[in-house]
Amino acid sequence: MKRPMHDRTVRERTVQAIAEAELDAVVVTSRQNLRHLANLYLPHLSVVPEEHVFLICRRDGERQLLIPEWMPTYAKERTDIPVTVWSYGTGAWNSLADALRQQGLDEARIGIEAEYMAAADRDRLARVLPKATLVSADRALLANRLLKTPDEIAVIAEVAAAGERAMVEAIAEGREGMTDREFAKELRLASIRQGVDEVSWLALNWASPEQRTQPTDRPIRPGQVFSIEFGLCIDGYYSDLQRTVAVAPVPGDVQEAYEKLAGVHERTIARMTPGRSVASMHDEFLADMRDNGLQMWDWWLGHSIGLDVHEGLSLWLREGEKTIFEPGMVFAVEPVITEPAVLAFEDLVVIETTGPRVLSSQHNWDTLAILGERVE
Known part of the structure; x- marks a missing residue:
């Protein structure tokens, strides 16, 4: 296993970025930001897009990972973020919607990686969270990554x-x-x-x-x-x-x-x-x-x-x-x-x-x- 990275500074910057963008939370799905924010290196996500991994980062600093059924051991070795497993029977997007509802975020302003997500995935998220406001967080997340630890x-x-x-x-x-x-x-x-x-x-x-x-x-x-x-x-x-x-x-x-x-x-x-x-x-x-x-x-x-x-x-x-x-x-x-x-x-x-x-x-x-x- 590669070295873990201490992420206190990254976490603090993320909270600040969410606040400055006037968001309640961000949902991260890209290989790059999952590595940056959750210490998960998942290069296969670029070529196996159905293996969705979601990281929910809230404005108050709380975080949650939603991962496929095969990944719990790897995720728990790499990060201390609380993990929820989504099943193939329920589906990734329904599981994400359920997690956001449980946190009271189903009608919130949610930042998404609009320039990374496929149009079909953005439509799926809008369908399962019809009352949420989806806002591009790409610029805020990039600015968050420019200053390296x-x-x-x-x-x-x-x-x-x-x-x-x-x-x-x-x-x-x-x-x-x-x-x-x-x-x-x-x-x-x-x-x-x-x-x-x-x-x-x-x-x-x-x-x-x-x-x-x-x-x-x-x-x-x-x-x-x-x-x-x-x-x-x-x-x-x-x-x-x-x-x-x-x-x-x-x-x-x-x-x-x-x-x-x-x-x-x-x-x-x-x-x-x-x-x-x-x-x-x-x-x-x-x-x-x-x-x-x-x-x-x-x-x-x-x-x-x-x-x-x-x-x-x-x-x-x-x-x-x-x-x-x-x-x-x-x-x-x-x-x-x-x-x-x-x-x-x-x-x-x-x-x-x-x-x-x-x-x-x-x-x-x-x-x-x-x-x-x-x-x-």
Whole structure:
């Protein structure tokens, strides 16, 4: 069993979020918020939607879990929230309605994950609770998740470090002539060996931004430059990492551009200090890129990360974003250029009271990694 997380801070924030949204309670159903609020890591919910799990969080701080018949042992190992089992005979939605009635919430203002729930499920809930007022709580729940607890940050740091070790291992095992499919296999196997629960996605980019997601049988040739980008998961928390790899000999203009980008990446992270806005940091990033003759490929520099690779309704590091950096926020920072080659960095950064701290880089990436060589 993975480590339990102390949730007093999370519970207090949830009560505050419910009050600020003028709700009587929220009903949580998503994999992400069940992990955050109840310590239940249930990745199968994304592909087996009929296995409904509900968490009722009331404005007074009381909570209740409704789980399928097969889950009681697992739930009781992971959480101290009172558990009620719904039977397949009664059905999930009728059981939820009964639980809310018993708590006097059948005519209340109920927050739901409207952007997560299927339209059919929302209709079912409305039918079994005709007098309740159903209100989207998506924004309130996302804001609740943006500030991570120390335990959450520790797991994100763990999966980030595992991902970097996997890349170092796969790069050292790589060789000229292997296909990108073979190299992708090395990355996946290395990730599992490093202790991750899942490889959520993997993209290799040999030549252009369009060739990102589907491995092919194209062999790796001398002089090629490509990026590795993948999302990994441990106990429900994700990393999103990107590194650039070259096959010797490396053209001089590519090495020069890469070193300039490395400098911009480092300076950008240093600017992510508590109390300043995302917009002001992003403006300085773009100015730094221009001063170095570089042009960012995408419209955003990074995103919040945690219980998803792009956390829910992601907070983007982009132009005009007014959000203020606060201690406990975690971001993926990923500048990318496409000329003279596709060159990219991506690291995970936590905002602390003393400034930003990189969670994902224990090796030297200031110079291009060379396929078949060990990264120091």
